[in-house]
Amino acid sequence: MIPVMRPWLGPEEAQAAADAVASGWVAQGPRVAAFEQAIAEKVGAGHGVAVSSCTAALHLALLLLEIGPGDEVVVPSLSFIATANAARYVGATPVFADVDLATQNLTPATVEAACTSRTRAVILVHQTGVPADIDAIRSVCAPHGIEIIEDAACAIGSVYHDRPIGGHSSLVALSFHPRKVITTGEGGMLLTDRADFAERARRLREHGMNVSAAARHASGKAVIEEYVETGWNFRMTDIQAAVGLVQLGRLDTIVERRRALAARYAAGLGDIPGIVTVTDPPGGRTNFQSYWVLLPETFPVSRNDLLARLLADGISGRRGIMASHLEPAYAGHPHGPLPATEIATNRSLILPLFHQMTETEQDHVIAAVRRAAAVAA
DSSP states (O other): OBOSOOOOOOHHHHHHHHHHHHHTOOSSSHHHHHHHHHHHHHHTOSEEEEESOHHHHHHHHHHHTTOOTTOEEEEESBSOTHHHHHHHHTTOEEEEEOOOTTTOSOOHHHHHHHOOTTEEEEEEEOGGGOOOOHHHHHHHHGGGTOEEEEEOTTOTTOEETTEETTSSSSOEEEEOOTTSSSOOSSOEEEEESOHHHHHHHHHHTBTTBSSOHHHHHHSSSOOOOOBOSOOOBOOOOHHHHHHHHHHHHHHHHHHHHHHHHHHHHHHHHTTSTTOEEOOOOTTEEOOOSSEEEEOOTTOSSOHHHHHHHHHHTTBOOEEOOOBGGGSGGGTTOOOOOOHHHHHHHHHEEEEOOOTTOOHHHHHHHHHHHHHHHTOOO
8 A cells, every 4th residue: 555645764763762762851851952943943943842733833822922712813724623723722713714726825815805803813824835925915914913823734844935934924833743744753843033932832831830840950959840820731752852853854855855756746647637736836845745636627536536546556545635614623613605625625635745655656646546537648
């Protein structure tokens, strides 16, 4: 079976994890601090705050902006459900906006249509690593005092206007889940250019404690900590961070390989009538965290039938990005028309793409899609 994704993990990651275990420091400690600094430097952010997941990073971002009940947060429905859920965690109302079919990202027009006098923030997702147009959307939001939080769960290694995603906004959330380009197993990071945000985020991730466990142990004297506000347990472990440091060293190589494989997909599938494939947007360079294709209405089989055919051919595909407004968790949640979102979620699928994928494996996938399309090789 050709998997849809396989992390590139090797003996270096295993040794790094073993070294962390042997050190005796396995919870949040010096390796986490080193990982935070390395990621921030890589993407050009001021500060990195490692956390247990990208979801936790989004939650913290909203808390830092003091968003809560009565506030609205514009989000794409076409995103993993955690994007919308983060607004609910702080008691705010997620407001679903539509996307552009070519990028599957929010646009200035769809954001503006979803904003009201109660809008406090927009969570801007770089879907499947495709850079959203940050500057254009900021030009819509800034005159109204609306903050932008970048959900860059999929976007480490992507570039917007010649700068890495992660250094363009005051609040950016990353994911290191195994489906992402680099992984720590589970885990995420909040990036910010504000020292006050970083300080408070570090406190909130550790139960609201005014001094971290690592700082207490390093002080060499008795330290009586205080819990100055309600916090959470959103910590990353040193074992995870040790793996992450090795993975970060692989990032550029992984992105270049994924881009090469994406180019082969585009060449092999691009002549199928009506098909749309993920590509670089104007001013952006994607890491191809996932490779999606959007099937035309005229495609001979349905998206679900194509997934079944691929599976029968030993190929693991996935449905396209979910539409949160169609999930039971959001049944009855009010929203405006979302035509592009519903087309994308119903007619797109994700094909296998991973660093170790061979050209023979990829040719097998391309041939299977072409057979379903009734297009000769």
